[in-house]
Amino acid sequence: MxxxxxxxxxxxxxxxxxxxxxxxxxxxxxxxxxxxxxxxxxxxxxxxxxxxxxxxxxxxxxxxxxxxxxxxxxxxxxxxxxxxxxxxxxxxxxxxxxxxxxxxxxxxxxxxxxxxxxxxxxxxxxxxxxxxxxxxxxxxxxxxxxxxxxxxxxxxxxPKRSPKDSELDIAKSLESQFNLLRIVSNEEFPAFFIKEGKKFVLKIYVCDSADSAGGGNNLEILCLELEDYVVLSDLEKKEVLQWRNHPEVAKNLYNQKEISLAEHFAFIESLRQNPQKQYFLLRFCGVGLGSINFGKKSSEEVEFGFFGNPNLSLSGIGRVLEQVSLVFAFDILGARQLTLEVFARNKQVINLHKKFGFQISKEKEVKGEKVLEMCKDNTRILPLRHCGVE
CATH class of the missing domain: 3.40.50.170 (Formyl transferase, N-terminal domain)
Structure with a gap:
């Protein structure tokens, strides 16, 4: 049927x-x-x-x-x-x-x-x-x-809810309004209150710390968000385009030409009708860390790629992008094998992939440059033969 x-x-x-x-x-x-x-x-x-x-x-x-x-x-x-x-x-x-x-x-x-x-x-x-x-x-x-x-x-x-329904009463306790805080969207309709004619916005995130009761400082903030390109605002789409056209990002992509805004918007629009491809903006507590994309090569094999926000001077962004990619591909998409392609000159990214269990399966040439194909199975110990390596 x-x-x-x-x-x-x-x-x-x-x-x-x-x-x-x-x-x-x-x-x-x-x-x-x-x-x-x-x-x-x-x-x-x-x-x-x-x-x-x-x-x-x-x-x-x-x-x-x-x-x-x-x-x-x-x-x-x-x-x-x-x-x-x-x-x-x-x-x-x-x-x-x-x-x-x-x-x-x-x-x-x-x-x-x-x-x-x-x-x-x-x-x-x-x-x-x-x-x-x-x-x-x-x-x-x-x-x-x-x-x-x-x-x-x-x-x-x-009845239909509106942004007005996210208003808090500052005369009441947070405890009594916690369920209201649970259903606000930090981006679309955040919680707010009015004081002396001014509007103040509150954003709520889950925080977890094993040491918080004892005054420890190892606080893990659980506010990673993946948002599909097709639901981004125009401002967010433009921000992603600025990252993609940055020389430090573009030099590691097959298409190193600058993408116009019209081309970028047209590409995002095409994703609506292409279930085989998904592009996401990754945020951490509202800050854009980078872009992750997935493409289904078969029912069991998914190809992925990512690039970080070149405007951030933070270490470890690549590791976060890689970890999120693995979880999404294996646990959400149900992939059995994850593959990628990377320029052989990009030693830093190659070493990052190796740390997460990827192995080189093939070499080829693209536009006169050496490219490595790498893959990882959804197993703790990677059988080399599954990645085309005997």
């Missing part, structure tokens, strides 16, 4: 939609329902923010939506965040069949997400997305034996 995944452009769910697409054989990802010109057996409509006409629903056999509430309770906007704000630590997710009314169709699956009560915005989004993926895959596994049931019981509705 043909499967389509429909999500909105320029928003947080896109990397998860691409990941779901990779897990479903012959699935195809779309960013507008108007682009689905043919009939599909199943259309998963996930985090999609456009009105869909009935004629579209009639074209496909199953139009399936996932909502983070125990329908018919909690219809409407941002149900996960409203329930977190209410103090709930168990959130029911419902997979149901779309019909002409919002959040109204017959229910196929319901599953509960359990929260610790300490998750912040990014972790809540991650858990929300993974639950959506899980329900989609479960539906496909059990299809067509599932029997839908009509929604029953008293319904309720959540």
């Amino acid at each position: 043909k499967v389509a995944i429909l999500t909105s452009p320029n928003q947080w769910f896109i990397p998860y939609a691409k990941e779901l697409e990779s897990k479903i054989p012959n699935a195809k990802l779309y960013f507008s329902h108007k682009d689905l010109k043919e009939s599909y057996g199943i259309v998963f409509i996930l985090s999609y923010h456009q009105l869909i006409e009935q004629e579209f629903l009639d074209l496909h056999e199953y139009n399936l939506v996932i909502h983070a509430s125990a329908l018919p309770k909690g219809k409407g906007w941002s149900p996960l965040f409203w329930q977190v704000l209410e103090g709930k630590d168990s959130i029911v997710f419902t997979l149901f069949r779309a019909d002409a009314k919002a959040d109204n169709g017959a229910i196929y699956l319901q599953e509960t997400l359990h929260l610790s009560g300490l998750e912040l915005y990014e972790e809540l989004r991650d858990k929300q997305a993974k639950m959506c993926q899980k329900l989609c895959l479960e539906f496909l596994e059990k299809f067509p034996t599932l029997s839908p049931k009509a929604q029953s019981g008293e319904e309720s509705f959540y």
Whole structure:
């Protein structure tokens, strides 16, 4: 059965939609329902923010939506965040069949997400997305034996949230407003308060230290963020382009010519329709560390590359980029083998890759320069034959 995944452009769910697409054989990802010109057996409509006409629903056999509430309770906007704000630590997710009314169709699956009560915005989004993926895959596994049931019981509705809903009351304690702090986005709609007519913004991050109680100073700040190029603001896109065109970065790329802003924006736009390639901006506590990109060569092999922010005079950025790349490729993309290419003259980067278990598998020439192909298997001990080395 043909499967389509429909999500909105320029928003947080896109990397998860691409990941779901990779897990479903012959699935195809779309960013507008108007682009689905043919009939599909199943259309998963996930985090999609456009009105869909009935004629579209009639074209496909199953139009399936996932909502983070125990329908018919909690219809409407941002149900996960409203329930977190209410103090709930168990959130029911419902997979149901779309019909002409919002959040109204017959229910196929319901599953509960359990929260610790300490998750912040990014972790809540991650858990929300993974639950959506899980329900989609479960539906496909059990299809067509599932029997839908009509929604029953008293319904309720959540209103649309706005940046105004991130306002703190400085007369109240942080403890009493912690759930509000959990659902603010530091970049899109940060927490704020008003004092004497001035607006003050607060940003919240998770910090963890084994020595914090004893006054130790080994503080690990857990605020690394990967953001897909396609959801970056224009300002962030321009910042990445400035890094890429920096002479210290460009000299280690195959295309060493300066990229224009129009070319850069066109390339990012092309990524929306290319599930085989993903480009990310890596941030640490809001500071851009560099860019990481992945390309699927096969179902098990992923090629990657990265470059650091040349404007930062910090040591260890390369190690962070490499570590994040390994985790994402092996744990998120499910790669069995990770490969890369590097100029033979770039000794520093070659040594970095070797420290993380990469080995040279092949040599070739590109534009008159010697290039090394390197690879690493998803094992503790690297079998050389897997990388083409006997």
